[in-house]
Amino acid sequence: MTSILILYGSETGTAQDLAESMGRECYLRHITARVYDMDEYELGCITTEKVILFIVSTTGQGEMPPNMRRMWRILLRKSLKPDVLKGVHVAVLGLGDSSYQKYNFAAKKLYRRLFQLGAVTLTIPGLANDQHELGIDGAFIPWKKEVWKEVKKLDIFPEMTLDPDPAIKIRTRYRFFYGEGAERYQDDGYVPLKVISNRRVTSEGHFQDTRLIDFEMPSYPSYKPGDVLMVRPYNPTETLQIALDALGYSDELLDRPTRILNNDPYVKPPPCFLVGTLRKCLERLWDLQQIPKRSFFEMLAYYSRDRAEKERLKELASPEGLDDLLDYANRSRRTTAETLRDFPASAKNLPPDALFEILTFIRPRAFSIASAPSPSHVELLVAKVEYKSRMSDARRGLCSTFLSRLKEGDEVYCKIRPGTFRFPDPEVPVICIGPGTGVAPFRSLFGHGSSKGLLFFGCRGEHSDFYFSDEWKDIEGVEVIPAFSRDTEKKIYVQHKMRERAADIKRLLEAGASVFIAGSAGEMPKAVSEVLTEIQGEEWMKKAEETGGIQFETWS
Incomplete structure (x- = not known):
């Protein structure tokens, strides 16, 4: 049966939501649709597809979302022939925010690569913008109208209607069954990990409740610095x-x-x-x-x-x-x-x-592992998200609230997967910038005992939220340069400390050091990039980003 393939790359769930919406619209137009996240799809079958719709968000500093990185690496292979996608009709919708420097980079790069591989484009890429007066609908609605018009022209789906058929009733993707029968549930690699401890690592008077949570890992594969732990939380x-x-x-x-x-x-x-x-x-x-x-x-x-x-x-x-x-x-x-x-x-x-x-399914959340590789346990550094809004009750983050409430002996379903960072061999020096909980992957790296370099850490105060302050002096090979933003009258951030150490940074970079930046995707990555540009110049920055000499792991 001929069907439309809809693939999404999603970090927060918006791209998945739109992909599933397009799947429903296919059904209402008498078209069979298959909806997958990009890394679930068997890429070896792509040359047999007739129509593929890609819906892709951009994460961090212009990066591909985690659930499309495997497919993206395969699409970039030089061994692929320039006509490998000949006859495959594609359309790309990007989700982004024009207030970010690398607006919709993921969708733009994907579109160019599909074109290079010979795909036939149904329409120009739709670039949805959170800043548009209609939000993402400002691009999504005209994009999908054009897609349906062009798909209809292909005459691949003989029963297709241009507009939804009002006579069709929506069929739920799943249904509950209360009788006997064989189970069919996916094995997605999650296993229960038991909580060893859950302790607060910020001072009691500090507004932020940050937790260091230690999980037991019996009979589970070990991990390496830069890996993340995927956590499946429950509703409060x-x-x-x-x-x-x-x-x-x-x-x-x-x-x-x-x-x-x-x-x-x-x-x-x-x-x-x-x-x-x-x-x-x-x-x-x-x-x-x-x-x-x-x-x-x-x-x-x-x-x-x-x-x-x-x-x-x-x-x-x-x-x-x-x-x-x-x-x-x-x-x-x-x-x-x-x-x-x-x-x-x-x-x-x-x-x-x-x-x-x-309703939408709860998405597993990714946390950078904060402990040095161990066969028996794994640690996470988690800041509890809680704030006030117009609503009478406090607003709480789903996963951080779930994790902060864990007690010793509780079990949580988790799995390990590679993170964004690709750390170099131990002989290559590193320059790490990790304010707040962004320090987690660097504790894993330097705690491993083989890497050497500088770590710029930022927090509010030396005695309130200086994570692992009692450990750094005992770890060989790393010099920690803290920036305390509230301990002095003038706020000091990591970029200020980097300027003070510009000569040391330049020396390490010229010796081949790699740069790693982790933390909030707000102003920090931009400010740090500006300092590195001041030290090494724009050409160096451009080349470093292309070659992995500078890597980001940021979140909103």
Whole structure:
């Protein structure tokens, strides 16, 4: 059967959300669609595809999202012939923010490479911009209209309609099944790790609660500096209760043993440890803590039987209602659970299967490993995200809250995967810049005992959040240069300390040192890059970024 392939590269889930939305639109146009994250797809089959839609976000400093890096490395192989994608029709949508210097770099690079490999482009790349007055819809809507028009022209799908067929009812990708039968759950490599300890590493009076969490790793492959631990968090108890109250399901239904079956043969089943009962799914499978996306309102409106709520939901889901949506959901940081509570007539009448189309699965979170490689344990350095908004209750990050509340003996499903950093051989010196929890991969690197170099660390105060201050003096090969931003009248940041040590930095760079920058994707990476440009010049910076002489691991 001929079908459209939709591939996404996503960090925060937005690209995945749009890809799944395009999959639904295919179904409503009588087209079969397959939706995968890019690294799940078997690239050896790509030459047999007729139409591929790529939806790609840009992460950090112009990097590819983690779930498309394997495919990207393969696409870059010089052994690929320039006509390998001849006859494959492609369209690319990029998701970015023009306030960042490397706006939509991932999509632009992907489009150029597909063109170099002979792919036939259906339309110019859509470059969605968070800064547009309509948000990403400012590019997404015209891009998909053009895509449908061009796909229709190909005459590959004889039953395709240009517009959605109103007679078609949306089919949920999964359904609950309460009878006997064979299980079909994916084995995605996650294993339960037991908590050894969870201790606060900031002073009690400091506003930020940062945790060093130690996990036991029996019979699990070891790791190397730069690797990350993927963590599967659960919803907080209080958020789960809000959703349970809003949905109004009986305890009998919530606690009835169940399993999940696929309605769509192309979707992968969820891991078995997230399933068992509807209550367990609401706790572990669906993200009730996230700010609801436009598709949430669109699908809740589809299933709603209440006229007034249905109209309000449609308004919030429309491009014209973007500012209203931003005010209702994003600016107030309202959670999905709270939104269900705000639409009681709609929420109380939802069949459980509809939740598969309305709610999104909890994404595993990646944390740089903070411990030196060990066969028996692994440590994470995690800053708890908690802040106030217009809402009466404090806003909390899903995963950081989950991790901060762990007790000794608790089990968490995790797996190890390579991170962004590719550290050089031990004889090559390194210059590391890691303010705050960005220091985690460098503790792993220098704690390994073989690398040597400079570490610029930034925090607020020497006695409040100077992580691992009692350890650095005992680790050979690293000189730690701290920058304390609140201990003096004038704020001192890592870039100021780098300027003070410009001569040492230049000496190391000319000796072949590599530079690694980890931390928030705000002003810090830009300020650090400016100092390095002052020291070595723009040509050096450009070449270093191309060759891996300077590497970033940043997050929003």
